[in-house]
Amino acid sequence: MSTTSVHAPVPGRAVTLGDVPDPVFAQGMVGYGAAVDPPHDIIDAVAPVSGRVIKLMPHAYIIVTSENVGVLVHLGLDTVALQGAGFSAHVSEGDTVTAGQTMITYDVPSVVAAGLNPIVPVVVMDEREPGNIVVGDDVATGAEIAAGSLLFTADK
Numbered sequence: 001m002s003t004t005s006v007h008a009p010v011p012g013r014a015v016t017l018g019d020v021p022d023p024v025f026a027q028g029m030v031g032y033g034a035a036v037d038p039p040h041d042i043i044d045a046v047a048p049v050s051g052r053v054i055k056l057m058p059h060a061y062i063i064v065t066s067e068n069v070g071v072l073v074h075l076g077l078d079t080v081a082l083q084g085a086g087f088s089a090h091v092s093e094g095d096t097v098t099a100g101q102t103m104i105t106y107d108v109p110s111v112v113a114a115g116l117n118p119i120v121p122v123v124v125m126d127e128r129e130p131g132n133i134v135v136g137d138d139v140a141t142g143a144e145i146a147a148g149s150l151l152f153t154a155d156k
Contacts, residue, residue, distance in 0.1 A: 033123035058084035070125035
């Protein structure tokens with residue numbers, strides 16, 4: 001079994017996944033993890049883990065670690081409807097990235113102006129056991145965190 005530390009891709013208030021106002025994320029249908037409610041500024045979303053970018057969309061990305069742990073970062077809820085507006089990618093699909101590396105510049109005010117929730121769910125893809133995810137103290141207390149702070153650990 002391996003343990004993967006997953007870091008916050010954006011600054012903001014740490015949120016438990018169950019508090020994300022979207023049933024697909026809140027109920028762990030995609031996988032389990034945590035979320036960050038970002039400040040209403042233009043911010044850089046960074047890689048929460050080191051690995052290879054296997055999927056890159058304007059509003060989301062998936063990185064697979066060397067231990068085959070896939071981590072999804074989704075910038076905002078229903079943001080696919082923006083068709084890329086408010087997002088600028090700094091990497092390409094297939095790139096190898098290190099934790100903390102800038103992935104996408106995220107224009108949070110434009111997402112809010114479009115009437116969408118800017119919260120950023122971060123989940124381990126296809127994780128079906130919520131007990132394999134251990135959230136950090138900041139998530140448990142709803143604390144403000146910096147990008148790169150520990151969000152949760154995942155046991156696989």
